[in-house]
Amino acid sequence: MRESESESRSAGRWQSPRLLAAFRLTRSIAFQWLVVAVVGFFAFAYCGVRLAAALQGQQLERIAVPAVPPETAVLWGGLAFVILALVVGLHECFHGVAMARYGSDPSYGIGVSYFVLPYAYTEVERARYTRAQMLVILLAPAAGITVLGLALVALVPELSAxxxxxxxxxxxxxxxxxxxxGVLxxxxxxxxxxxxxxxTVQGFGVYGPPDESTARRPASEVLSRIAxxxxxxxxxxxxxxxxxxxASLAVGSGTVELGPVAGRWFLFRHEVDATGTAWIEIGEWPVLGLAVAGGLLWAGFGAVRARFRNC
Known part of the structure; x- marks a missing residue:
């Protein structure tokens, strides 16, 4: 009886939920995601190479990416497309399984946001999720496929690439x-x-009961700006x-290299000739330092803008 009354009170608090925040997938956000995704592919590949070497107990070798003939590039591109299609399908399946776990009946499809961002999607007609449930739905593909991929790297080194x-x-x-x-x-x-x-725009709302304080956490707002x-x-x-x-690979002006050079690890190195002369050398720590500096500057700019707005 007590449990029933508690559930009734809880349901009553959500009769008229308050909209705390609205996320809409605008053209600007779609373009930002596209840029970050392209750069992220190379960043994740780089981290994967380092992690694979650690899992296999091997020293990380120097990797050289030379210019290749057009037919070889087309072959590699076709193979990459097949892998991408399989990964996208598995990715959406993870979303769907998580949604079904919480009682939804998902459907699948593909589309292009604002003619900018191609995507596959998993959707339901109408469903309300708790924050924890939505986090599981969002992160299931990232966590699940990462575990499967790393297991494959560790158990079948021949398929590491x-x-x-x-x-x-x-x-x-x-x-x-x-x-x-991160928003949630x-x-x-x-x-x-x-x-x-x-x-009619893609997106979601964050709702809270009208009788409870569910404001955005100040510390999380600062951290989100830094991130x-x-x-x-x-x-x-x-x-x-x-x-x-x-551009360098296209015109054959040199070799792009990843890996240890002269005892130091380079995130990226462009070698223009056989003597080892480098046009660009970029280390890990300078890049991390640049990222932290950019995050702090953006957070500082946001704080100053908010102060002037409140004046």
Whole structure:
């Protein structure tokens, strides 16, 4: 009897939920996700190579990426496309299984947001999830496919290259999921996630009961600004490096290298001739330092802007 009364009171508190925040997938956000996903693919691949070497108990070897003939590039591109298609299908299956676990009946499809961001999706007609449930739904593909990929790397070293490409593709495809999870983590555990009222745009709303304080946590807002600034800095920096590297490979001006050179680890190195002369050398720690600096600057800018807005 007491349990029934408690459930009734709990249900009553949610009769008229209060919309705390609304997320809409605008053209600007779609473009940002696309840029971060492209750069993220190479970042995840890089981390995967390092982790694979650790799992297999091997010293990380120097990796050289020379310019290749067009027919070889087409072959590699076709293989990458097949791997990508398989990963996308598995990714959405993980979303669907998590939704079904919470009583939903998911459907699947593909689309393009604003002619910018191609995507596959898993959706339900109408469902309200707790914050914990939505986090599981969002993070299930990233966690599940990562575990499967790393297990394949450790148990079947011959398939490491395929597994690492799949892991990098899944990481890039999880950018939106990770971003939305970061948004949700800024709110208390008691909030709910549901569709936006009277909206034809993709997105979701964060709701709370009208009689309870469910405000966004101040500390999480600062951390989110730092994270956003750091990611944006890495994305911009990575995009420039990728364009330069691809341009170099296209014209055959040198070899792009990853790995230890002269006892030091380089995140990226462009060697222009056989003597070892490098046009660009980028180390891990300078890149991390640049990301932290970008995050702190963006957080500081946001704080100053908020102060002037409140004046």
């Amino acid at each position: 395929v597994a690492l490409v799949a892991l990098a593709a899944n990481g890039a495809g999880s950018i939106g999921d990770l971003w939305m999870a 983590l800024q709110y208390p555990a008691g909030v709910r996630v549901d569709a936006l009222p009277n909206s 956003a600034g750091a990611i944006a800095t890495l994305a911009l920096f990575g995009a420039v490096v990728i364009v330069l590297a691809l």
